[in-house]
Amino acid sequence: MVLRNIQKFGISNSPLTERRIIMIQGLSNFPSSEKLPSDREAIISVLQSPAISKIRCFALGPKGTNIGQACQKWVQNTGIDDKTIIEFGETPEKCLEMARQVQSPDEVAFFWTCAVYYNLFKLFFENPDTLPFFVSYVMLLDEMQLATRQDLVGRVQGDGIPKNWKIASHPSPAPLVRNLGCQVVLVNSNAVAAKSCSAGEIEACITTEMARQIHKLVKLHSFGSPPMVFFGGITAAGAEVIKEVYSSL
Structure with a gap:
């Protein structure tokens, strides 16, 4: 289409024009969901199929995060x-990177995120070869x-609480304590926040009940x-495995 328009309007094939054409042609495309199962029952049938020997889920850690718990319940x-x-990763972005490493023809990797993850839009648009919202799961x-x-x-x-206390928090729930006037120390997860508090690095934290119990707070x-709402995303390699299995059911 670009080349036809260039010929139609008499645009010369100068080096600058050619560079622009290369840039446009090199832009990414979102993957097609065609031939992928779309309803829950079909997805379950594919994942339960013996043709898939292993499923690896990568979720924000360490143990005690909401994303990790949602992933476990979905499984x-x-x-x-x-x-x-x-398997736990330090950030959702790291979980995506870990999922990309899974390339076996009989394995599927999921990377997990959350609807209120503050960088979710960047994860989506900076990785257009993935399907970050392939499955969803609602959990309290x-x-x-x-x-x-x-x-x-x-x-x-x-x-x-003393105003000079420091509060550890993941960036997403940090606004919950904005009115306290205390310094908020940003960390990678609610579980890391609890661990940091338990270790004496800060005085308080925003965390989950599971993480509180683990770290005796x-x-x-x-x-x-x-x-x-939590999301399980798949990579291009995982999508191909799922398509292949789905077509044989």
Whole structure:
């Protein structure tokens, strides 16, 4: 189409024009979802098929994050526990990179994200060869809360905490404490926030109930457990495996 327009309007094939054509022709395309299963039952049938020997899920870690818990529940509900391995990554972007490494013709890799991940739009548009929203799963968030160490509980007066306290938080839920006036230290996940607090690096954290229990922290305030949407994405290699298996069912 570009070449036809150039000929139609008499645009010369100068070096500059040719470079522009190369740039346009080199732009990425989103993958087609044609020949991929689209409904839940069909996806489950494909993933349960013996033609797929292993499923690897990469989720934000360490243990205790909402994304990790949602991934685990999705695996259980899909009935693929026996052949699924869940591995933790430092960030959703790292999880995508880890998923790209899976190239076996009988394996499928999923990288997991969340609807409120603050960089989700960048992950989508900077990786146009992937399908980040291939599956979705709705789960009530594991109770989001503000927590601290047992040895600091005595410094909490009524509903107030010292203003010089530092609070560890993933960037997404950080606005929950914007009115406290405390310094917020950004970390990679809710579980890392709990670990940082437990290690004495900061005084408080925004975390999940599971992470609070793992790191033996004390809950100061509960933000609640609203429903959240989580996404399991697939790479180009994974999409080809799924298409092949789906076509043979």
